[in-house]
Amino acid sequence: MTKEELLAQPSDKYMSEAQQEFFRHMLLTEREELRERIDRDFQGLRDYETPSDPADVGSAEEQRQSQLNILEREKRLLDKIDQALDRIARGEYGWCAETGEPIGLRRLLLRPTASLSIEAKERQEQLERHVREA
Template identity: 40%
Template sequence: MKPEAFLPDDYRPAESEPFMNDRQLEYFRRKLVNWKQELMDQSAETLGNLTESGRNVPDLADRASEETDRALELRTRDRQRKLISKIEAALRRIDNGEFGYCEMTGEPISLKRLDARPIATMTLEAQEKHERREKVHREE
């Protein structure tokens, strides 16, 4: 792993720079690490809430409401777990030099797309093509 590149606090990747240079890679690495930490903190909070809400509620309506809330929290937690694994995969792509390039075409993924969704593995065009293909197969 390379040493961290210096990044000013207001740094944003620019199209005028060489694509996926050290500064851009460090920017996205930090963005992913911070996002992962936020999700981990939220997960810990969710687990605390689930433990706290495990009490026996005698009123049926209250109990049903609590069970619904619990199911929603568990679904949210499951989505967060899947997102964390995608973040970890993106961090591995940074380490092995594959980050920022479409897994289908090998073309660079736009900086705008990566900034909005740093776990993206395809260009917007490849993603749309993939989703259209998926939809056709689902309808068959």
């Protein structure tokens, strides 16, 4: 099934077996690509050699720290992908964890790891802003 075919389906087919399989395949593909990228980047960090020029050491360490931050973000995304795959296995994928309402195909195509509807996510972000400002 293509994205266009997915979006053309009637609303009563929301999270049908075919749609769940579409997203499962999408998540598995993204997961594999992400794992390969993480492995490649970790290998690059393992092969890292400290520069002999003291002026380059600070710059190289800053770059290394930046790579570690990127790897940490990618690891968190990998965890979210695994959680989404678990929701598919339990039949909960595509439904808002807070309200039980459909998340929506367009949102899932843009962010296949989403567990909240747009409205629930906005409420969560407003609450987080409110807590930070307090």
